[in-house]
Amino acid sequence: MDNYKRTLITTALPYANGPVHIGHLAGVYVPADIYARYLRMKGENVLLIGGSDEHGVPITLKAKNEGVTPQDIVDRYHGIIKKSFADFGMTFDVYSRTTTETHYETASDFFKTLYEKGEFLEKESDQYYDDEAKQFLADRYITGTCPHCGNDGAYGDQCESCGTSLNATDLKNPVSVISGSVPVIKKTKHWYLPLDKHEPFLKQWILEDHKEWKANVYGQCKSWIDQGLQPRAVSRDLDWGVPVPVEGADGKVLYVWFDAPIGYISATKELTPEWEKYWKDPESRMLHFIGKDNIVFHCIVFPSMLKAEGSFNLPENVPANEFLNLEGDKISTSRNWAVWLHEYLEEFKDQQDVLRYVLCANAPETKDNDFTWKDFQARNNNELVAILGNFVNRAMILTHKYYDGKVPALGNVVDDFDKESIAQIEVIVNKVQASLDNFRFREAIKEMMNLARLGNKYLADSEPWKLIKTDEERVKTIMNISLQITANLSVLMQPFLPFSAAKLQAMLNISGQNWETLGKTDLLSEGHEINKPELLFAKIEDETIQKQLDKLEATKTANLAASKTAEPAKENISFDEFMKMDIRVGTILSAEKVAKTKKLLKLEVDTGIDIRTVVSGIAEFFNPEDIIGKQVSILVNLAPRKIKGIESQGMILMAEDATGELVFIQPGSEIKPGSIVR
């Protein structure tokens, strides 16, 4: 869309069960803020929307664990997140949250509209119900024994011990997390968004009309659409969330993925009574800045919701980034493997721009990238300090030395080198602009730095400190041009390094520059007095970096210690219960990989009783040929189960450590197959 009147920029809502870290920043907030600042400098009408996502089961569980209310949890993290964003220089027009009254209304109305238009499917299904607590149980609210690995702490949606996805009804010995009672199965009704119905539209809209989207975004959408879309439940049996606003939906709330993106709308509503202009006027465009984990929601699910509603615009582009790793490992909130924004802001006072610079210059735009403290230091010392800060400093110091801080006259520019250098300013500005227009932030910030390089080169080549002895008039021209480059730099820096740009403009004693002034050589008029220069960036010493590395090392040590701690013992069982299990020594006669699977091996095992087929999920750890002839322990009276079309008759016993490594439970020496293990 070339002729839009206003731009609505949304940023992924951070989930309010933890603070914000550098991964969030590099993926979403730094580029979104740069882009918003850039548009504002161009005088465009733009809104930058953000807020905390405060519903969902993980928050209720965290609350339960800490013995506080979900509201307490989200208040805490919303507070931390909001403050750290503000201190970091995020220019949100509104930073809201999904527990506001406006949001409840908006989400509720949105649901009602779709409901009344018949855009939902209604389905009844079996679900666990806690009779004591008088409520249906979300998957995460049920624990039980994993039917696969026997782990007692499996959740209703997944066993974290073996990683299997489960249905709550698969669990053995299910227990309600809320009351500890045994839940009963009851019929419950839910509403589904029929994504399949919107498939033809999505195909056209994304695959045909938006081929310009980033390869990672387009590719993932295509992948989803090609696999065939399924209806998705939009409600859950829970009490934390936006209540489903229809008759007979007591105890049901909107599923968090349904209410969260509506948060963008409610936040806009809170900001301005003209919110509809931004969301519905065809001359407005909408951009979603997100991380790759959110591509499906923002490109397929949310657009389907908006399309079904009928009156909203769809996103013009979704410039999603990949992930940022930290020192070679995945960033993880639960493992505390992260650089937390609120901690950075305390430990690196007034150095927001350094982090903004590093995260933008090394943003995971096309693939996952790695953040290392060594790179952070190098980029600060070799680029921000040495190239940018140094150029500004030398230009200003010379001006004070020769002209007492007053801008000398440009004079007649006859020198080709001068003309060329001046022309280069505009070339660079245009490159920055073109890169930003295409959401290529890494490229844009590099071009911005090239303006400082141009300045350094201009000074080095024209050598005013030599000419001052022989040609004073010429030096005036040189210094004027150097200062004009500095002034241009102060403006061009603004979207990327807003704190330093402001500092530099204060030093230059200028203000109110916008994008249009860029590329000109009259930003500073003759005789204009500049202030004393201060250093824009400080060197970061090895000790500072070492401190951060030590901190991460400590995290690693703590995690390792935690992983060595054995799982707590399960509840006692009776001897009779134990004796129900019939475990035998068996010999593996043959083994082959099950076609089209990653983990499964099909084994023929001589159990002494018979020769039977067992399918086992061990293919990642053992080659079929290596295990033939081995003796293993096998649970022979486990009910048979079909896996990938093969009936598996029993289970090979394995020991698994915290890292997921598997080993067989084998007899200490050769023994007859069929021998009983007990």
Next chain:
RNA sequence: GCCGAGGUAGCUCAGCUGGUUAGAGCGCAGGAUUCAUAAUCCUGAGGUCGGCGGUUCAAGCCCGCCUCUCGGUACCA
């Protein structure tokens, strides 16, 4: 297994619809310079463009097979 994204100099990345000796930044080596936070400027070394095969007058770019990384999905009795 299937789908998607990637694999280009020591590191981080560009390479437009295939077209002359494959580029940038950082790092490294040598030189110049001293206005500047020992910063800057110039020059240079360094690449079988993941591997093999094919199409073409011509392939980093197109096709096939293989391989590694990341993500999604199926799968762990």
